Structures are given as C-alpha cells and as structure tokens.
Amino acid sequence: MNTSSLIIIDGNILSMDEFGSTFEALHIKGNKINCLGTNKEILKNKDSNTVVISARGGTVLPGFIDSHVHLFPGSSYLNKLNLMPLKTFSELKDLIFYYIENNPSGTFVFGRGANYQLFDETELKTRKQLDQISTKNPILVQAPDGHTAWANTKALKDAGILEGITLPVGNEVVMSSDGFAEGMLKENEAIRLVLALAGSDRSRLGLDTGGEPNPPASDEEKQSDISVLKSGLSHLAKLGITSIHNMDGNFYTLELLDEIRKSGELTCRVKVPFHFKNNMRIEQLEQASIMSKRWNDEFLSSGFVKFFMDGVLDSSTAYLIEDYADQPGVKGEALFEEDEFNELVIDCDNRSLQIAVHSIGDGAVQRVLNAYENAQKVNGVRDSRHRVEHIELIQKVDIKRFKDLNVIASMQPVHPPGCDGLPLEPTISKIGVNRYNEAYAWRSIKEAGGTVTFSTDWPVSNVDPINAISNALNREKWSEDTIDQRLSLIETLRAYTIEGSYAEFKEHSKGILKEGYLADIVILSEKIDRIPTNDISKIEVINTIIDGKIVYSRD
Incomplete structure (x- = not known):
C-alpha cells in the first residue's frame, strides 16, 4: 500500500x-x-x-535487520525438501520415498537441513545407507550448516567422484578403506560436484564461485530468477525484515535486484558483497570496487568483500588453535595462509571496502583479527567496521579485541547446539568442556565493549527474527558452570535493529524509531x-x- x-x-x-x-x-x-x-x-x-x-x-x-543471510539460495530453497524436523534416518527414508514416488523416474533428490545424527544409527557407510532409499535416483542431503552433505552411490558415480578426487585445501570427498567414497562430502568444492547433477543453478553462483553465469543467462532465465528472488523477498516481508546483509554475491545478483527495484517491488534494503574465493587473484578485488561505485543507495548497495576463513565444527573443518576435543591431532585448516590473507585485507581496507569473514573456529577468528590489526598499522586507523561472521569459538585473549579494533561480531542465536531444535552432539563433544565458556560467547563480547549483531544465516537456519529472538533469550547452558551468554531482551532487540544498522554505517538513518x-x-x-x-x-x-x-x- x-x-x-x-x-x-x-x-x-x-x-x-x-x-x-x-x-x-x-x-x-x-x-x-x-x-x-x-x-x-x-x-x-x-x-x-x-x-x-x-x-x-x-x-x-x-524493521528487523538480518545481518547475515543468503538471499538467492534461501529464496530458491523455499520449495526444496526441508529435512530440519527429522530426528531419525527412518523418517528421512520415508520422506524421500514419498518424494521419489511423486516425481518422474530418476529425479535428482536434494534436501536441506539433515542433522549429522541421522547417520549415526548404523555402521553402514552413509552412501550405502542412502542406497537403501534408492539406487536409481541420485540423492544428496545437506546438513543445516550447508558445509557438509551426504550422497548415495548413484550420485557419487554420476558426479564422477565415487573413486575420489583431489580438491582445494579444506574441501574433501571422504574416502573409506575400500578405496571408494564413503558418502560424506565436506565443504562447497566437494558438494557442488554432486549438486551440478541437478543442472544449472544460478542461485548458488554468488556462494559457490563468486562468478557470473557462463553462458550468460537468457531473458527467460533472468525472469525465472527474478521470480525466485521475489518469492524470497515476500517471505522476508511477512517476517518483519526490512534490511538484510547478504553474505554471498556477484554482479548477476545485484543486476536482478536492480531490475526488481526498477519495477517498484524491492521490499527490503539489500547489501550484496563481492565474494572473494581462495582461488582468486588479488587483482580481482577491483571488481569489488566497481560494485561499490555502481550500487550505493538506501535500497541496494555493495561496498564490502566476503571471505571464508574456515568451515564448521561438526565436520571438523573449522580452524582451531587447539585440537578438537574428540579428535586428537586434528585442528582443521585455514582456507587462506596468513601472509596471503594479510595482503588481501590491506588491499580491501585501502580501497575503503568493508570486510566480512566467515570464521567459526578460534584459530580462524584470531587470524582474521590479526589481519585487521595489521591493516590498521599499515593503512592507518579508519572507521572501517570490519566484521567477523559466526565466532562459534574464541580465545579469551581475543574477546576484548573486538572493541579495541572496532570490529563487528556478527553472530547467530539459532546456531548454538540445543537452540532451534539442534542436537547437542556432535558439536559439544568437538568443543570440549574446557572450551564451553568461549563458545557462542555473545555476552562476553558485548560486556567487553564489542558490537554484536544478530542474524540467522538463512537458509542454514529459519530466517524468522521472532524465532531467533526467542532462541537467544531461551538458550540453555550446557553445564552448571558454563557462563550464561544470553543478552537482555532490549540488547537482543538492538542486535536485530540499531546494531545491524551500525554494521552497515546507517545508524543515523535507520534502526531507531526517531524523527x-x-x-x-x-x-x-x-x-x-x-x-x-x-x-x-x-x-x-x-x-x-x-x-x-x-x-x-x-x-
């Protein structure tokens, strides 16, 4: 109206x-x-x-500001199989059986939100478990975090990876002792090899490659993608979300959103980054500067660069300083070497671009904070408001650095084990009791003077802010001695409003109800x-x- x-x-x-x-x-x-x-x-x-x-x-x-979403994939997944409510492999089997029976023979089956524990019920390899459902349909089910997936034999064979493949650091087709793929796929470079069986999916380009459609999308394909994005924007509007910080991106996503804006149907303010992958050259950061100049208004803007420093805890791909509690000798791997990343951060910062880095493990968080501090020494201190995304583990010595370096802590109250229906295992066993107080440490960072924004990482989690706020306020401690990391109601609401606007340099124009x-x-x-x-x-x-x-x- x-x-x-x-x-x-x-x-x-x-x-x-x-x-x-x-x-x-x-x-x-x-x-x-x-x-x-x-x-x-x-x-x-x-x-x-x-x-x-x-x-x-x-x-x-x-209006709610979700400071970390993936709009295009989230919009696309609205009509995909939702596996989040499932508690057992038997339930997964029944749901996929039903899907196969109601779709053409041989249809590629893809579902999102499968909890890690679904595959703990049997000693069978995960591909053989999924083979019990179908050997004729390729099947791929993805974990809620989006960083792990499981495939059946048909999918692995059709993707050409049943006998394994060499992938970039941090990515893996897990192999079993018989010389064949076990069924588990770790991180994007492995998962997208199977996802490709579904055909071209332009909604994931900004996440998977940071590149553009090749060949370029036809007019018909563009209109189809615009319809997908409109469905996502409508979904956000129903939930009271008026601004989002998108955490994947390319020119194509911005161009589609620009078309929606020109038609008067952009019902949410959107920031879209240039996604720099670890196989890119530093010269490609010029694309981020071009994006920033081309899109820079109250409704549609860029102005920042997104990186991934590590993976996730549940698959042991998050980069830790000390070993995983349940896997002695395993720390995970950083996706960027320290010297390389420092150079990239200096370049971004010198271009006056904001930086946001996926950093789940304490090793990843520390490497990113070190790079931000180094950039201040090289380029001088400015109001950069660089960001660290997720921060599921942090070293005590790094907590105060968020305030000292004016770095935004972008965190998700639906991610801690036990919240939003997530099981405690395997995550808390990987963290270990001695690190409980440094896990998902919202209050510790806030009390040390840091700025904390809240978000959902949609479609990793339900994008509903009310659900996220409820989880933030009702989070339970894992043990009697664990620090209560909950914020107050007003602090939580501010993390979804004014703190989100601060994170995008808009605190003087939105995020508060004021003349x-x-x-x-x-x-x-x-x-x-x-x-x-x-x-x-x-x-x-x-x-x-x-x-x-x-x-x-x-x-």
Missing part, C-alpha cells in the same frame, strides 16, 4: 534509542518518521489523505517486553512497513 501520510496509534513503541524511549503513536510522512508521541498528539497530523493503523497494543519496533529516520517499521501482535520469554515464539508480525509503505499485512 502506497501512502504519503501514515499514522500508527495504540502502540507499545520501543524506539531502540540509547535512552530507552517509548511512545504510543507515530506519524510517517513520505518515507520518513515525522514525529512520535501520544495518540492525541500524533492524530493532530491527520488529514484527508492519512491512513491510520491501530497497533492494538502490540509492540512497534524498527527524520527512515520509516522501516514492524508491528507485532503482542507486547514483546511484557510477556514471558518462553511465549515470545508465539508472537506474529501484523504489519511490515518499509520506506513508509505497507508491504505486508496479516489481516
């Missing part, structure tokens, strides 16, 4: 400003907030063209600050407003 004047009354308005200001009503004029106050005060601004919405006592917040700020707003069904934390998951989004326009209404 387009309107030049909109009033929200009867609200529990939490502004998210530093004073904790609350209001009953607000007036939007054009695309910005004009004023806030009581119902009586704000209704004085009403004229014949004003639309009035009653929040019916529900909480009104700045002159962009009118990006979400209206909730309940007073989020007046109900028990274990009831927060029941809250629904009533309205989503972006740039002063209503883009979603539940009723």
Whole structure:
C-alpha cells in the first residue's frame, strides 16, 4: 500500500534509542518518521489523505535487520525438501520415498537441513545407507550448516567422484578403506560436484564461485530468477525484515535486484558483497570496487568483500588453535595462509571496502583479527567496521579485541547446539568442556565493549527474527558452570535493529524509531517486553512497513 501520510496509534513503541524511549503513536510522512508521541498528539497530523493503523497494543519496533543471510539460495530453497524436523534416518527414508514416488523416474533428490545424527544409527557407510532409499535416483542431503552433505552411490558415480578426487585445501570427498567414497562430502568444492547433477543453478553462483553465469543467462532465465528472488523477498516481508546483509554475491545478483527495484517491488534494503574465493587473484578485488561505485543507495548497495576463513565444527573443518576435543591431532585448516590473507585485507581496507569473514573456529577468528590489526598499522586507523561472521569459538585473549579494533561480531542465536531444535552432539563433544565458556560467547563480547549483531544465516537456519529472538533469550547452558551468554531482551532487540544498522554505517538513518529516520517499521501482535520469554515464539508480525509503505499485512 502506497501512502504519503501514515499514522500508527495504540502502540507499545520501543524506539531502540540509547535512552530507552517509548511512545504510543507515530506519524510517517513520505518515507520518513515525522514525529512520535501520544495518540492525541500524533492524530493532530491527520488529514484527508492519512491512513491510520491501530497497533492494538502490540509492540512497534524498527524493521528487523538480518545481518547475515543468503538471499538467492534461501529464496530458491523455499520449495526444496526441508529435512530440519527429522530426528531419525527412518523418517528421512520415508520422506524421500514419498518424494521419489511423486516425481518422474530418476529425479535428482536434494534436501536441506539433515542433522549429522541421522547417520549415526548404523555402521553402514552413509552412501550405502542412502542406497537403501534408492539406487536409481541420485540423492544428496545437506546438513543445516550447508558445509557438509551426504550422497548415495548413484550420485557419487554420476558426479564422477565415487573413486575420489583431489580438491582445494579444506574441501574433501571422504574416502573409506575400500578405496571408494564413503558418502560424506565436506565443504562447497566437494558438494557442488554432486549438486551440478541437478543442472544449472544460478542461485548458488554468488556462494559457490563468486562468478557470473557462463553462458550468460537468457531473458527467460533472468525472469525465472527474478521470480525466485521475489518469492524470497515476500517471505522476508511477512517476517518483519526490512534490511538484510547478504553474505554471498556477484554482479548477476545485484543486476536482478536492480531490475526488481526498477519495477517498484524491492521490499527490503539489500547489501550484496563481492565474494572473494581462495582461488582468486588479488587483482580481482577491483571488481569489488566497481560494485561499490555502481550500487550505493538506501535500497541496494555493495561496498564490502566476503571471505571464508574456515568451515564448521561438526565436520571438523573449522580452524582451531587447539585440537578438537574428540579428535586428537586434528585442528582443521585455514582456507587462506596468513601472509596471503594479510595482503588481501590491506588491499580491501585501502580501497575503503568493508570486510566480512566467515570464521567459526578460534584459530580462524584470531587470524582474521590479526589481519585487521595489521591493516590498521599499515593503512592507518579508519572507521572501517570490519566484521567477523559466526565466532562459534574464541580465545579469551581475543574477546576484548573486538572493541579495541572496532570490529563487528556478527553472530547467530539459532546456531548454538540445543537452540532451534539442534542436537547437542556432535558439536559439544568437538568443543570440549574446557572450551564451553568461549563458545557462542555473545555476552562476553558485548560486556567487553564489542558490537554484536544478530542474524540467522538463512537458509542454514529459519530466517524468522521472532524465532531467533526467542532462541537467544531461551538458550540453555550446557553445564552448571558454563557462563550464561544470553543478552537482555532490549540488547537482543538492538542486535536485530540499531546494531545491524551500525554494521552497515546507517545508524543515523535507520534502526531507531526517531524523527527524520527512515520509516522501516514492524508491528507485532503482542507486547514483546511484557510477556514471558518462553511465549515470545508465539508472537506474529501484523504489519511490515518499509520506506513508509505497507508491504505486508496479516489481516
């Protein structure tokens, strides 16, 4: 709904400003907030063209900012098999049986969200377990983290990797003692060899290669991809998300989003990076500078570079300083050598580009922080706001460095084992009891003065902010002696609003409900600050407003 004047009354308005200001009503004029106050005060601004919405006592917040998503893959996966609810291999078998029976013979089967424990029930190799489901259909099931997958014999054979293949560091087709692939595939370079059996998937290019469609997409293919992205944007609008920081990207993704914007259908503000892979040359960073200059406005922008420093804990591909607790002698591997990465960071920083690095293990986190500190020494200190993504393990000595270096800690409250239905194992056994206090250490970083933003890593996890907020507030300790890493409700909400805007240098224009700020707003069904934390998951989004326009209404 387009309107030049909109009033929200009867609200529990939490502004998210530093004073904790609350209001009953607000007036939007054009695309910005004009004023806030009581119902009586704000209704004085009403004229014949004003639309009035009653929040019916529900909480009104700045629109949610998800600081780490993968929009194109997430949009594409909305119609894929969702394996997250499954608890046993038997349930997986039943679901895939049903899918095969209702699709053409030989169809490639791909499902997302298979927990690692699904394959712990038998001594059979994982490919042979999946062969019990089908030997005629290639099958690939991917873990929730997206960094591990399992394939049946048909899929491995069709992909030409049943007898193994040499891959870049950190990536692996796991082999068994009989000389054939075991079925487990570690990291993207292994997984995408099987995914290719499904045909061209342009939605993953920004993640898999950072490159462009080759051959270029036809007009028909572009329109199909635009439809996929629109479905994802609609999904985000229903959840109250008004801004996202995309964590994969290429020119093609930005060009598609630009087309959506030109048609007036871009219902979310989007930042898209240049994804620098470890097989690229440093000269290719010029592409990031071109992106930054071409797209740089309030709705669609670039201006940053994404790297991966390691993998994930569950497959032992995260890079640790000390051995995995359950695998003596194994520390994982860094995807970039220290000298090489330092050179890349210096170059990015010298271009005034922001940097975001996937760093799950404490070794990866430390290597990235060291590179940021080195860049400050070489280039001089500037307001760079570089980022570290995930930080699932951190050394105690590195916690304070987030404040000292003004580095953003971008973290996901749906990722800790035990949250959002995730099993405790195998993750906590890999971490080890002596490292519990340095795992997913949101509060430790916050109390040391660091900036913490929250997000979901969609489609790795459910993108719903209410679900993420509920998990953040209801996270349980793994032992009696473990530090409680939860933030307060207001700190959690700020991590989803103003801290997210700070992470993209927009804290003076969005993320707070304040006069002159962009009118990006979400209206909730309940007073989020007046109900028990274990009831927060029941809250629904009533309205989503972006740039002063209503883009979603539940009723």
